[in-house]
Amino acid sequence: MTRFAPVYRALGMIIMLFGLTMLAPLILSYVVDDGAQAVYDESFALTMLCGAFLWYRYRRCKRELSIRDGFLMVVLVWTVLPAFAAIPLMLQLGISHTDAYFETVSGLTTTGSTVLSNIDQLPMSINLWRHQLVWVGGMGLIVLAIAILPLLGIGGRQMFKAETPGPMKDAKMTPRIAETAKGLYLVYLGVTVACAISLRIAGMSWFDATCHTFSIMGLGGFSTHDASFGFFDSATIELVAIIFMLIAGMNFGTLFLAVTGRSLRPYLLDPEARWFLGVTLLSIFVVAVYIWKDGAYPDLDTAMRHVAFNLVSIATTTGLSSVDYAQWPIFAPLWMLFLSSFATSAGSTGGGIKMMRALLLYKQVYRELVRAMHPSAVYNIRIGGQVAPQPILFAVLSFAFMYMVSIVSLTLILAFTGLDIVSAFTAIVASINNTGPGLGLVGPSTTYAVLGDFQTWVCTFAMLLGRLEIFTLLVVMTPAFWRK
Numbered sequence: 037m038t039r040f041a042p043v044y045r046a047l048g049m050i051i052m053l054f055g056l057t058m059l060a061p062l063i064l065s066y067v068v069d070d071g072a073q074a075v076y077d078e079s080f081a082l083t084m085l086c087g088a089f090l091w092y093r094y095r096r097c098k099r100e101l102s103i104r105d106g107f108l109m110v111v112l113v114w115t116v117l118p119a120f121a122a123i124p125l126m127l128q129l130g131i132s133h134t135d136a137y138f139e140t141v142s143g144l145t146t147t148g149s150t151v152l153s154n155i156d157q158l159p160m161s162i163n164l165w166r167h168q169l170v171w172v173g174g175m176g177l178i179v180l181a182i183a184i185l186p187l188l189g190i191g192g193r194q195m196f197k198a199e200t201p202g203p204m205k206d207a208k209m210t211p212r213i214a215e216t217a218k219g220l221y222l223v224y225l226g227v228t229v230a231c232a233i234s235l236r237i238a239g240m241s242w243f244d245a246t247c248h249t250f251s252i253m254g255l256g257g258f259s260t261h262d263a264s265f266g267f268f269d270s271a272t273i274e275l276v277a278i279i280f281m282l283i284a285g286m287n288f289g290t291l292f293l294a295v296t297g298r299s300l301r302p303y304l305l306d307p308e309a310r311w312f313l314g315v316t317l318l319s320i321f322v323v324a325v326y327i328w329k330d331g332a333y334p335d336l337d338t339a340m341r342h343v344a345f346n347l348v349s350i351a352t353t354t355g356l357s358s359v360d361y362a363q364w365p366i367f368a369p370l371w372m373l374f375l376s377s378f379a380t381s382a383g384s385t386g387g388g389i390k391m392m393r394a395l396l397l398y399k400q401v402y403r404e405l406v407r408a409m410h411p412s413a414v415y416n417i418r419i420g421g422q423v424a425p426q427p428i429l430f431a432v433l434s435f436a437f438m439y440m441v442s443i444v445s446l447t448l449i450l451a452f453t454g455l456d457i458v459s460a461f462t463a464i465v466a467s468i469n470n471t472g473p474g475l476g477l478v479g480p481s482t483t484y485a486v487l488g489d490f491q492t493w494v495c496t497f498a499m500l501l502g503r504l505e506i507f508t509l510l511v512v513m514t515p516a517f518w519r520k
Contacts (some may be wrong), residue, residue: 470502
């Protein structure tokens with residue numbers, strides 16, 4: 037048996053589980069008769085057959101996944117599943133494999149970048165499929181796999197440790213990993229239902245409410261309309277979206293503790309939540325006053341409304357838009373992209389380096405300043421009342437370094453292909469932070485269809501790099517990983 041046989045066996049099961057998610061758009065296609073029925077029949081059959089073959093081929097390999105297996109499993113899940121997800125788009129829309137794979141990677145990594153136009157005219161089932169990918173990618177896929185695979189004889193602890201975002205991965209909310217996964221999944225599902233009902237009450241149709249709920253909870257910027265939230269032009273709908281984007285931008289573990297304890301105390305004790313809300317709300321006020329004074333809007337109320345929605349959307353790496361904020365004074369959209377690099381909490385569905393790492397980096401810099409003035413001083417870095425271990429601090433510094441190196445390197449690659457520096461830089465920042473729209477040629481009013489195939493693959497790699505938090509993907513690419 038091959039060395040990674042248990043990984044391939046587990047991957048086969050995950051592919052079959054993923055194939056079952058195609059049933060929702062398949063059923064919708066038959067109900068509304070949007071012409072995509074045959075496409076989903078073929079896609080569902082092919083996905084299930086491939087998954088079943090892989091599982092059957094390695095069915096006898098039942099050992100527990102090791103740490104190395106966990107890393108490989110996560111990388112395979114996030115690179116293989118988009119290939120199957122792309123099949124309906126290629127068959128129904130006739131787009132290239134490059135564009136279809138980009139679109140589905142964008143969905144599953146909760147980035148929300150798109151190469152499609154005339155979205156309003158897409159078959160309903162295709163739109164549902166795109167948005168469902170965001171929701172599944174946000175938390176449903178991995179948590180579902182962790183909760184169910186142990187019941188099938190495959191442990192999920194190593195997979196969970198490899199995939200869970202944030203520097204402090206080993207903190208558990210319940211004694212058993214499956215219970216933790218189920219708890220997170222139920223909370224995620226419950227907030228999803230609440231968001232959909234709220235958007236429906238605010239004025240959306242049930243279909244729009246469902247699709248945009250998937251985007252909001254997964255913090256991915258897909259929409260059923262080319263104009264995104266500008267199509268609705270409703271302050272009430274935007275307010276509902278803001279509330280749920282803020283919820284999704286914070287740690288779902290904190291939400292789990294708040295729900296089970298029926299108290300907001302976990303949020304009061306969560307240092308990330310305080311900083312996330314404080315930085316975001318202060319930024320809304322400052323940017324709104326800035327663009328109002330610059331003359332972008334005639335009154336502060338209008339400026340506050342549009343800044344609140346679009347800044348929260350970008351800061352939480354959602355990527356939805358209500359106006360073309362690229363037309364604002366350049367400081368505003370650049371600050372919004374900067375926020376997307378660190379604002380969201382570890383354990384959320386957002387991208388970027390996460391607020392936890394940003395706080396640790398800030399405290400590390402402050403400690404070095406104190407040491408410069410008082411060389412003999414003992415200054416421990418604390419987060420939430422706990423002393424941060426040195427290995428975590430070193431890991432955070434390494435992550436921050438690789439994060440910056442990745443942005444610079446990939447930006448230079450895009451610039452080498454002839455893309456202007458603003459478009460190149462913001463496309464990479466938006467991709468690696470899983471934010472969606474950038475500026476320039478890839479701004480909120482345009483799509484990534486303007487990029488060539490090679491440029492599209494570079495952005496696809498950046499999305500995967502960001503979603504897997506850099507090291508998970510890079511570890512698998514090192515020669516040492518493949519040595520026995």
